[in-house]
Amino acid sequence: MNKLLSVQDVQDRFVERYRHVESDLVRDIERCVCGCDYGASSWTTVDEIQLIIALLGLNEDKYMLELGAGTGWPGLKLAEQTACQALLTDLPLDGLEIAHRRAATDGLDEKVAVASASGSLLPFPTASFDAVFHSDVLCCLPEKKEVLEECRRCVAPGGCMVFPVIFPTTNLSAEDQQLVLDGGPPFGEIEQSYPDMLAQTGWEMTKQIDLTDQFTQSMALMDKKLTQYSGELDNLKGQEIAAEERCRRANAVRATVRGILRRELYRAIPA
């Protein structure tokens, strides 16, 4: 059974995860599940990249801010594909250091910078970015509306924000609520829908796309790979951490199969 995680627990879990993302095995699993090898901890797949680029309107004249960039997925890929200028931010530096190295390896160091920043207190001037992106970040933090407000403040007139996010369906039984806690993202539960939150934080939603089917497939594939390589992953990550991850993913598969966890992508412009 999962315990309720604190904000610090969640950060610690990401930092622990980033310790292993450059290993061959973890990269192979990531390639198999999401089609990339940047150390993804969100569920954005390589097949979703062109859609995100189109929705963000990225090109070499645009300046993009990514929140919760982790180890660089998908911000580095967006910068590589469009030649946009990108600022990748997150709380722990551990992931950003990996992203920074990868940017240099991929010849993106002129285009990409990294900075430690909280999504709910962005240290950037008002209206400084053309595009704002975050991938499954709002379901990893409690202060969702504060983050949406900060994104609104930092986006330039004529700019936009795009983000996928995971959330549970409403009116869940106690059993299903527990399954969401055990298998869903750490702060997945919401009191209001994302369209309502967008409307209340100064945004006009222009697109809502259901990505649940792809997410369900990715979860099932991840679960399969974690089981297939359980011995190797125990050795790499330690038995306790690897077993906890297997258990969480197995619960996530149960939740997606029951249709109680969804993943949607939103595009919004300043209202």
Ligand SMILES: C[S@@+](CC[C@H](N)C(=O)[O-])C[C@H]1O[C@@H](n2cnc3c(N)ncnc32)[C@H](O)[C@@H]1O
């Ligand atoms: C699901 S991961 C996504 C990482 C990466 N973008 C990817 O797609 O693989 C969520 C990220 O949000 C970050 N995060 C959590 N709370 C945050 C906050 N308050 N401000 C900024 N980033 C935060 C975490 O550190 C983590 O790297």
